[in-house]
Amino acid sequence: MRYKTVPDLHNAGEMTSAVTHAATELVREGARLITSNCGYMIRYQEALRAAVDVPVLLSSLLLAPFLERMVPREKVLGIITSTASSLTPDLFEAAGLPANSKRVVVAGLENAPAFAAAFLNPCGDLDVSAVEAETVDAAMALLNDRPDIGMLLLTCSELPPYAAAVQQAIGIPVFDHTSMVEFFIEGITRRPFNGLV
The missing domain is CATH 3.40.50.1860 (Rossmann fold)
Structure with a gap:
């Protein structure tokens, strides 16, 4: 798991380039998906989807x-x-x-x-x-x-x-938020089917 901080994000209405830069750095470092720690980050969802080639689950x-x-x-x-x-x-x-x-x-x-x-x-x-x-x-x-x-x-x-x-x-x-991330992780790390629990 890797993290990037976008300084002063909570104080700014439009920080698309800074958020995109952080996401592209994470992908360069090997990230297989991008998520965030705030539901309101949904405003950057489409910009990040256009900027990186991994799944984006911001909110x-x-x-x-x-x-x-x-x-x-x-x-x-x-x-x-x-x-x-x-x-x-x-x-x-x-x-x-x-x-x-x-x-x-x-x-x-x-x-x-x-x-x-x-x-x-x-x-x-x-x-x-x-x-x-x-x-x-x-x-x-x-x-x-x-x-x-x-x-x-x-x-x-x-x-x-x-x-x-x-x-x-x-x-x-x-x-x-964890429901969303766990749903996706299950899709990229499938285990052999052992019946319904």
Whole structure:
């Protein structure tokens, strides 16, 4: 596994050349796929696909069209993200969803104190238990508000550690950034079939 940092990415609206440069360096160093640590990186998905010759999976939002097509017709896809207002129509379109889909509902964690302190405005240590509780609370509140949610996608790449607790609390399928990466890794490192488990 290799990493590249794109300085000041969180402060800039348009950093395509810097992100592309980091990805091409990773490929030169032997990377077989490119991913990122932020769901909002979906805005660079097409630019990186054009720049490198390996698969690009920048955001778990790439799962959204797939999940939206799998959820029963009378159900919707729920999304929990870091900041709901940042999940704009253009990002949905970049992921392959209609900009104003009626089959997707979003909740953010911007008002969750422990999450915000750890990830949005870093000002202290990560309180894992508190962030887990806030993530579970957000999922339960979203499902309470929209009982027609059939699947949940956690788009913030900081949330996979809490996916099991969320699923235990709400009882529906939960997907995240690691779901996407593991799906792809399974495709490039197939093992002999030993039956269904």
